[in-house]
Amino acid sequence: MPTSLHNQVVEHLGSRIVGGVIPQGSILLAADLEDRLEVSRSVIREAIRVLAQAGLVTSTKRVGIRVLAPEHWNPFDTQVIRWRLASDQQGAQLRSLTELRSCVEPMAAELAAVHAPEAMRKELLMVSAQMSHYGRQGDLVRFLELDIRFHAIVLAASGNEMFATLATPIGAILRGRTELGLMPDRPHEEALAWHQAVADAISTADSAGARKNMDSIMRRTQNEISGIWQEAPRLFHDPTRPQRK
Template structure:
């Protein structure tokens, strides 16, 4: 809380706390679309923060498209069409609130629109050093000691490095979407990692790098598309298993 670790650090910690809890509450439906949030006095008391910290947090949520403040009216929850789903926080809050098959398909569709093309660009532009790094990451994904969480982190590291290897700066900016999507996968998968699945994931990613090393743009594109589609199918199966 404020004052515990020094003014600036405490302020940032309190700010993040308010953003996280209110953001999750909005995305999770605690506050309905069009609803006006409690007033500054009530929210400041709820989170034990100053009104200054609260207002900064509201500005952050407004920048993410979740709320809008109006003088003498209050802060209102905006329709979902305004929410910035490319923001990693917003996407993470969606996974935290619970997602359905349609949402998972929508995430995969965006990945399919971006990552296969990034793989093709990497096949055209990646340096030998980039390719060697990606191969090391792909091979490391086959470590039998992986838990679902560490496998998700290794998966994330690979995809972020590939986006960088495309040498398109805009591709790297969509890394937040990939990061939140893969961390969402961790939340929905089983608590134990299956060795067969670990091997499958590693082999599929090694194939992407092999196509990039061959400078085969179409091959790299297809290999990345395969990884995303198979991952989507596995995730939907896990979701159905939880619901049954």
């Protein structure tokens, strides 16, 4: 089941652009890409359309396909996030996402306490109980999956679609954190208690408690992993000038 050809081209070009192999400002020619990648014009064109929507390139007549600067890349595009996490900008990407979740998840917990359907409240209690169980056993593999599930449920239970879609990239950074060996041998009791407290608060419609305890979780994780992005430079894109080209 080989993934479709144009997707392969999107993957090929996208990862190279984000990875810096193809530098910003480069001009790609559709005809060149045809020979180099040995595919037909239609797949090139469809791939370029997708990359253009992600903000990686823009194609104009008579000049070609221009590779755009990082500030034009759509930071919410799932593929862009994936490519950045696999590049030397992974520090900056982790920081952005972590800052985002550290403000979104407490609000999601607060909303979930008010709006979550009964089934999700129950499931949260189950998951947090299992997290404590496997966490104390030191079963990090199972714990990781439960952790991802926990945060995904809270985000979904907020009833805010935007929050819910953040579950996927957040799951990715949780996985990345364990893969990079940034997790303690077994989760801290403190963290287990906070997860439990969030689940309890949501199931009893205690919105303030849900927010507070989720906020505690966020503060801890922020402290734990902020070392990764040592001095990854921040990008300031002045909104005054739309700066097209």
